[in-house]
Amino acid sequence: MLKKIALVLVGLIALLLIYATTRPGEFRVERRIDIKAPPDKIYPLLADFHRWAEWSPWEQLDPAMKRTFSGAPADKGAIYEWKGNSDVGQGRMEVTSTTAPTRVIIKLDFIEPFEGHNTADFSITPSGDSSTSTVLWAMYGPMPYVSKLMSVFVSMDSLIGKDFEKGLAQLDRAVTKAP
Numbered sequence: 001m002l003k004k005i006a007l008v009l010v011g012l013i014a015l016l017l018i019y020a021t022t023r024p025g026e027f028r029v030e031r032r033i034d035i036k037a038p039p040d041k042i043y044p045l046l047a048d049f050h051r052w053a054e055w056s057p058w059e060q061l062d063p064a065m066k067r068t069f070s071g072a073p074a075d076k077g078a079i080y081e082w083k084g085n086s087d088v089g090q091g092r093m094e095v096t097s098t099t100a101p102t103r104v105i106i107k108l109d110f111i112e113p114f115e116g117h118n119t120a121d122f123s124i125t126p127s128g129d130s131s132t133s134t135v136l137w138a139m140y141g142p143m144p145y146v147s148k149l150m151s152v153f154v155s156m157d158s159l160i161g162k163d164f165e166k167g168l169a170q171l172d173r174a175v176t177k178a179p
Contacts, residue, residue, distance in 0.1 A: 016152065023148035027156040030138035031164040037175045039124040039133050043101035045174055046122045048073070049080035049093065054174040057167040061087040075100070089113050093120070102126075108139070117141060135171065137164050 035042060045051045049069055053059045065084030071077045075098045083090040090112040097105040102124045110116040118141030125134045139160065143151065 017149070020145065020149040020152055023143065023151050025143055025148075026140060027143050027147070027151075028138060028140040029157050029160055029164065030136060031161060031168055032134055032136045033168040033172055034127075034132055034134050035172045035175050036132050038130050039101040039126050042124050042133055042135060042171070042175050043104070044074070045171060046104045046124075047075050047078070047095060047098055047100070049078055049095075050074070052080070055167060055171040057163045057170065058088050061085070083112075086113060108141075114146075116147075135168060137168060139164075 045055060050073075059065075062084035065082055065088055068081040069079065070081075071079035071094065074095075076095050078095045079092065080094075081092045082088060089110060091108065091110040093109070094107045095104060096107045097103070104122040106120040106122075108116075108118045108120050110118075118139055121136075121138045121140070123136040123138075125136070127133065147156075
């Protein structure tokens with residue numbers, strides 16, 4: 001009887017491992033918000049890593065986090081590296097492309113607690129009267145096997161979607177309070 005239970009368990013684990021291989025090879029998470037400001041008021045907070053402390057949902061998770069800025073002061077070539085507690089881990093971001101004042105693309109490399117190489121893409125679209133803009137924050141990248149296996153139980157959207165929502169709400173507050 002114990003042998004049958006063990007065989008069933010091994011079979012179920014094998015099926016789970018095989019099923020994980022069928023999961024998508026890439027992920028994409030995105031959120032958007034309408035902000036009562038033109039793109040040129042929003043763009044500087046996204047293209048300048050020195051300003052991320054004003055809105056990023058991860059900046060407050062570790063007050064002792066070590067930050068390093070290098071490369072260009074803002075826009076293409078700006079680099080931000082961080083190392084913090086288990087809530088923020090360690091990583092590096094580099095602005096790889098900009099179209100002022102409507103787009104910022106960032107290469108995002110996580111080092112700890114898990115290695116990952118993704119892209120963050122911010123698009124700012126003005127409304128017809130230019131008094132309101134829609135900000136779209138997307139992150140996308142490859143799903144290696146371990147991530148596929150994790151996605152059987154929890155999606156990337158559920159892991160970081162709430163952080164994006166919090167960050168966009170904080171971005172809205174930062175933009176609308178700015179002079």
